[in-house]
Amino acid sequence: MSTLNISAYRFVSLDDLPALRERMLAQCHALALKGTILLAPEGINLFLAGSREAVDAFMHWLHYDPRFAGLQGKESLSDDVPFQRMRVRLKKEIITLRHPTIRPEGGRAPAVDAATLKRWLDQGHDDEGRDVVLLDTRNAYETDVGMFPQAVDYRIGSFTELPSAVEADRARYAEKTIVSYCTGGIRCEKFALYMQDIGMERVFQLEGGILKYFEEVGGTHWQGDCFVFDERGAVDKALLPSGSSPSPQSSPEDIRA
Structure with a gap:
């Protein structure tokens, strides 16, 4: 497989969006990369595809900006480039929740790594003996493809529906350890902060x-x-x-994580 796919995001304050868009688009075109980059005042969310050399060169160039220094992506391989073109888009949010008081660029919620979550699921509780509730923050057509079978799935049609669903079901989470998850981290990071903001522990x-x-x-x-x-x-x-086809509800160039 000759195509490297990389996804990455970072919540960081950005205030030069139009100029940053032009620089990123020019660099991606120069390296013959395809994919989508989203830029917003709260940060960056990207998915790029191309040769290993081109992707590495772009990430090396990106790291010269101290706001993106050390940004690491999640990699996977494919035979073909899974995007038709290269786009850099300016947005109000890199993942839309419509709760402006939630500002991930100001600080993260606590995180649990993969090995720790696996251990908790193996033993049936966290390291302090509390029950663990997994919350799937993705849309229904995504969870239909695969999920943790014991996770809470509200069958939402968009991320903006999740706050009201959780608010109406708060008793489920009382006295438990909550782990939110999503494809690449961006939605579960933002939503973990939302849950903290409404007083969930x-x-x-x-x-x-x-x-x-x-x-x-x-x-x-x-x-x-x-x-x-x-x-x-x-x-x-x-x-x-895996050979699964994209849902008709999604666009191949609609980037999420």
Whole structure:
């Protein structure tokens, strides 16, 4: 497989969006990369595809900006480039929640890594003996492709529906350890902060999301594949294209994580 796919995000304050967009678009075109980059005042969310050399060169260039220094991506391989073109888009939020008081660029919620979550699921509780509730923050058409079977799935149609669903179901989470998860980390990071903001305790995000979980522990406890927002449709636990087709509700160039 000759195409490297990389996804990465960072919540960081950005105030030069139009100029940054032009610089990033020019660099991606120069390296013949395809994919989507989202830029917003709260940060960056990107998914790029191309040769290993081109992707590495772009990330090296990106790291010269101190706001993106050390930004690491999640990698997977495919035979073909799963994007038709290169876009850099300016947005109000890199992942839309419509709760402006939630500002992830100001500080993260606690995170749990893949190995720790696997251990908690193996033993049936966290390290302090509390029950663990997994919250899937993705849309219904994504969870249909695969999920942790014991997770809470509200069958939402968009991320903006999740706050009201959780608010109406708060009793489920009382006295438990909550771990929110998503594809690559961006949604579960933002939503973990939302849950903290409304007074929920012992809230964690899954570090790096499902893709990092697959990479580090091989998808133990996971059922099915993982939906991705490009022409691959989904990847399996080895992070290889699974052959699933993208949902008609999504665009191959609608990037999420």
